Amino acid sequence: MGKELIYLDYAATAPLAETAKTAMADGFALVGNPSSVHRAGRAARDAISKVREQLAAALGTTPGQVVFTSGGTEANALALTQVPQSKRYVSAIEHEAVLSWTLPAYHLPVTAHGIIDLEGAQARLSSWEPGLVSLMLVNNATGIIQPVTALAEIAHAHGHLVHCDGVQAFGKVPIDIATLGADFLTVSAHKIGGPKGIGALIVKDGFALTALLQGGGQERRRRPGTENVLGILGFGGALEAIGDYAGSAHYDALQASIETHVGAAHVAGSASSRVPHILSVRMAGVKNQLQLMRFDLAGLCVSAGSACSSGKVAGNHVLEVMGLGESAEEYIRLSFGPSTTSRHIAQFLSVWDDIRASQKAAA
Amino acid sequence: MRIKNAIYMDYQSTTPLDPVAKAAMLPFMEDKFGNPHSSSHRFGWEAEAAVDVARGQVASVLDVDPAHLFFTSGATESNNMAIKGLALGHLQRPGTIITLASEHSCVLESVRAAQTFGHVPEIVPIQPNGLVDLGALEAALTTDVFLVSVMAVNNEIGTIQPLEKIASLLKPRGILLHCDAAQAYGKVPVDTLAQHCDLISLSAHKIYGPKGIGALYVSAEAQRHMSPHMSGGGQEGHLRSGTLAPALCAGFGAAAQIAAEKLEGEQTRAQRHFEMLLAGLDAMPGDYVLNGCADTRLKSNVNVSFHGTDSARLMANVRRLAVSSGAACASAKEGPSYVLEALGVPPALAEASLRIGTGRFTDDSQVSDALGYIEDALAKSRKRSWSQ
Numbered sequence: 001m002g003k004e005l006i007y008l009d010y011a012a013t014a015p016l017a018e019t020a021k022t023a024m025a026d027g028f029a030l031v032g033n034p035s036s037v038h039r040a041g042r043a044a045r046d047a048i049s050k051v052r053e054q055l056a057a058a059l060g061t062t063p064g065q066v067v068f069t070s071g072g073t074e075a076n077a078l079a080l081t082q083v084p085q086s087k088r089y090v091s092a093i094e095h096e097a098v099l100s101w102t103l104p105a106y107h108l109p110v111t112a113h114g115i116i117d118l119e120g121a122q123a124r125l126s127s128w129e130p131g132l133v134s135l136m137l138v139n140n141a142t143g144i145i146q147p148v149t150a151l152a153e154i155a156h157a158h159g160h161l162v163h164c165d166g167v168q169a170f171g172k173v174p175i176d177i178a179t180l181g182a183d184f185l186t187v188s189a190h191k192i193g194g195p196k197g198i199g200a201l202i203v204k205d206g207f208a209l210t211a212l213l214q215g216g217g218q219e220r221r222r223r224p225g226t227e228n229v230l231g232i233l234g235f236g237g238a239l240e241a242i243g244d245y246a247g248s249a250h251y252d253a254l255q256a257s258i259e260t261h262v263g264a265a266h267v268a269g270s271a272s273s274r275v276p277h278i279l280s281v282r283m284a285g286v287k288n289q290l291q292l293m294r295f296d297l298a299g300l301c302v303s304a305g306s307a308c309s310s311g312k313v314a315g316n317h318v319l320e321v322m323g324l325g326e327s328a329e330e331y332i333r334l335s336f337g338p339s340t341t342s343r344h345i346a347q348f349l350s351v352w353d354d355i356r357a358s359q360k361a362a363a
Numbered sequence: 364m365r366i367k368n369a370i371y372m373d374y375q376s377t378t379p380l381d382p383v384a385k386a387a388m389l390p391f392m393e394d395k396f397g398n399p400h401s402s403s404h405r406f407g408w409e410a411e412a413a414v415d416v417a418r419g420q421v422a423s424v425l426d427v428d429p430a431h432l433f434f435t436s437g438a439t440e441s442n443n444m445a446i447k448g449l450a451l452g453h454l455q456r457p458g459t460i461i462t463l464a465s466e467h468s469c470v471l472e473s474v475r476a477a478q479t480f481g482h483v484p485e486i487v488p489i490q491p492n493g494l495v496d497l498g499a500l501e502a503a504l505t506t507d508v509f510l511v512s513v514m515a516v517n518n519e520i521g522t523i524q525p526l527e528k529i530a531s532l533l534k535p536r537g538i539l540l541h542c543d544a545a546q547a548y549g550k551v552p553v554d555t556l557a558q559h560c561d562l563i564s565l566s567a568h569k570i571y572g573p574k575g576i577g578a579l580y581v582s583a584e585a586q587r588h589m590s591p592h593m594s595g596g597g598q599e600g601h602l603r604s605g606t607l608a609p610a611l612c613a614g615f616g617a618a619a620q621i622a623a624e625k626l627e628g629e630q631t632r633a634q635r636h637f638e639m640l641l642a643g644l645d646a647m648p649g650d651y652v653l654n655g656c657a658d659t660r661l662k663s664n665v666n667v668s669f670h671g672t673d674s675a676r677l678m679a680n681v682r683r684l685a686v687s688s689g690a691a692c693a694s695a696k697e698g699p700s701y702v703l704e705a706l707g708v709p710p711a712l713a714e715a716s717l718r719i720g721t722g723r724f725t726d727d728s729q730v731s732d733a734l735g736y737i738e739d740a741l742a743k744s745r746k747r748s749w750s751q
Contacts, residue, residue, distance in 0.1 A: 005405060007406060012401045013606065014396070015394075016396060024392060028385060031371065032376075032685070033376040036373055040366050040369070072606075077595070096594075096596050096597070190398075196607065196609070197575050197576065214472030215439040215442070215473075216468055224439050225469075226437055226439070226566075226568060227575070228574050228575025292403040292404075301407075304403060
């Protein structure tokens with residue numbers, strides 16, 4: 001230890017933004033249960049309402065459309081369970097938190113470029129019974145931006161509802177819910193400098209949401225359970241600094257330096273429109289488990305996919321769908337945030353070269 | 364504890380975060396920010412280790428194997444996960460789920476929701492003292508009953524249910540017992556609870572931990588019959604997916620440990636304040652009734668109904684005392700409490716109720732002052748109702 005650790009796994013989670021820490025420090029002083037009618041309760045409720053307004057404003061919606069949840073997974077579950085399983089139509093590259101609620105027969109096709117096949121989707125959506133279509137805005141493994149607005153138009157034309165998992169997109173690309181065209185949008189705090197344990201589902205105006213949980217009247221009966229006051233305040237704090245995650249020349253330069261070094265052919269979906277914060281790169285002939293060990297020893301924190309059930313390498317399904325199945329185990333995922341510098345990337349690339357050289361020597 | 368000149372006596376609704384629990388959370392809001400499910404680097408391992416420590420601390424109070432304890436977003440989710448998880452697990456064999464009329468709304472509604480899976484919800488009445496009517500419960504145990512849900516300590520009236528006796532009716536019949544222990548854990552001894560119950564719901568914010576985290580203990584036997592509650596990344600043994608929050612877990616773990624250490628002292632304090640409150644109320648003009656059994660109850664809960672006034676007048680006049688007229692999650696709801704209704708308290712009397720909750724930061728002077736506020740409020744509100 002003592003060596004500097006370089007964190008390149010922002011897509012898994014991000015450190016708290018300073019503004020989030022400040023908001024939470026204030027939150028520690030709020031004692032009451034937001035549902036209590038006395039002063040301590042009302043103070044907690046008021047603090048939550050402010051964040052609800054903030055979040056609504058950030059997404060171009062109104063506070064009544066915001067339902068706070070325990071995170072992205074729950075928000076996705078809440079949206080998907082609005083229709084029976086046989087009416088959930090989702091892209092084949094969704095996160096497990098979406099895919100696991102669906103039947104493979106109802107997955108929508110994705111091209112080799114890692115983008116939903118709009119024509120193929122249209123053919124299916126026009127023949128399937130009206131249900132709910134779900135497409136993520138930014139893929140968590142590749143960073144590829146999906147044409148949600150275009151798919152939403154097709155889906156709506158055939159009478160489907162539309163859900164968008166915006167967990168990896170929120171903060172990184174501009175989201176205006178009206179432009180996006182989705183009826184439901186999932187967001188999470190901890191990918192953009194907010195705390196873990198809090199997220200939200202944005203629900204279109206007038207939709208009578210069926211709650212996932214039974215209980216008290218919180219969140220207008222759409223999500224019972226005592227509110228995570230500290231988490232909601234931290235989310236609000238993170239929103240103040242969300243601009244630090246917005247796409248920028250700095251992030252573009254970080255990604256370009258990697259792509260130039262390893263070669264575009266080794267970046268999954270390099271020809272597709274992507275956010276500059278997330279990319280999967282292949283080191284040919286070297287298993288990613290070995291790469292991860294070597295990077296860890298060198299103080300570089302990267303991953304092989306989404307951070308879910310430990311041990312299991314999730315996210316491989318995305319590369320498989322893109323026809324990269326045979327080499328999927330040679331890819332690692334890098335993701336950046338506000339503290340990532342060009343020096344960090346230079347260090348990463350230097351270790352990359354070391355690993356590759358030593359593997360070549362061993363071969 | 365006094366907040367802005369008001370005395371906080373709503374400890375059943377929520378509790379202030381203990382400074383030790385807060386201190387336990389802080390490192391995970393700073394440099395230890397990893398995702399506990401990141402398996403490829405130190406930030407992840409460090410966070411996972413913290414979650415494991417917290418899981419051990421929470422499990423230790425119940426004296427159960429941490430491997431059977433699953434973190435959730437709170438007791439509401441735990442109760443939903445237990446009841447609906449088993450209801451889903453029994454899809455092929457529709458049966459009956461029993462609970463008591465005085466249970467928390469999330470339990471009652473989860474049991475009723477099991478109807479959509481083809482099950483029959485059965486709500487068993489309780490005795491006027493708030494305790495289970497064992498005869499009525501036994502009579503309801505038809506052969507198709509597969510789950511009974513009974514809370515350890517009632518959230519509104521504090522009564523403690525005889526879970527050992529209930530379990531002795533259920534075990535020979537092979538019926539699972541779920542227990543909502545949100546109000547019991549850390550406040551009464553619960554180290555033998557898992558010997559009687561197959562599933563136990565817990566909450567952190569009732570024991571001076573943070574809001575937004577709870578847990579569900581699931582016995583190996585119960586887990587065999589359970590369907591996942593939240594699918595996704597497969598966290599928490601595939602029963603409850605979603606990224607865990609190490610800060611919340613650590614706060615819960617520390618709070619659990621402190622609660623266990625302070626249990627005896629707290630029980631003594633609660634008993635003293637219970638006696639002070641009742642003696643003070645006895646000395647006031649006018650009549651009141653203590654709701655729920657006076658002996659078999661959590662002594663930090665004093666739920667009383669006053670004759671000659673109503674809740675709106677009473678609450679309007681006790682502004683310097685943060686108390687509630689029932690469960691917080693029902694606060695916005697009009698009408699008398701369904702729990703008091705289940706006890707047979709007449710609606711007019713039930714409407715004039717206060718739940719006075721004492722806790723770790725309550726001292727004798729606060730109790731004396733609270734009594735003074737209540738006496739003043741009663742005098743004002745009764746005068747107004749008489750003059751009308």
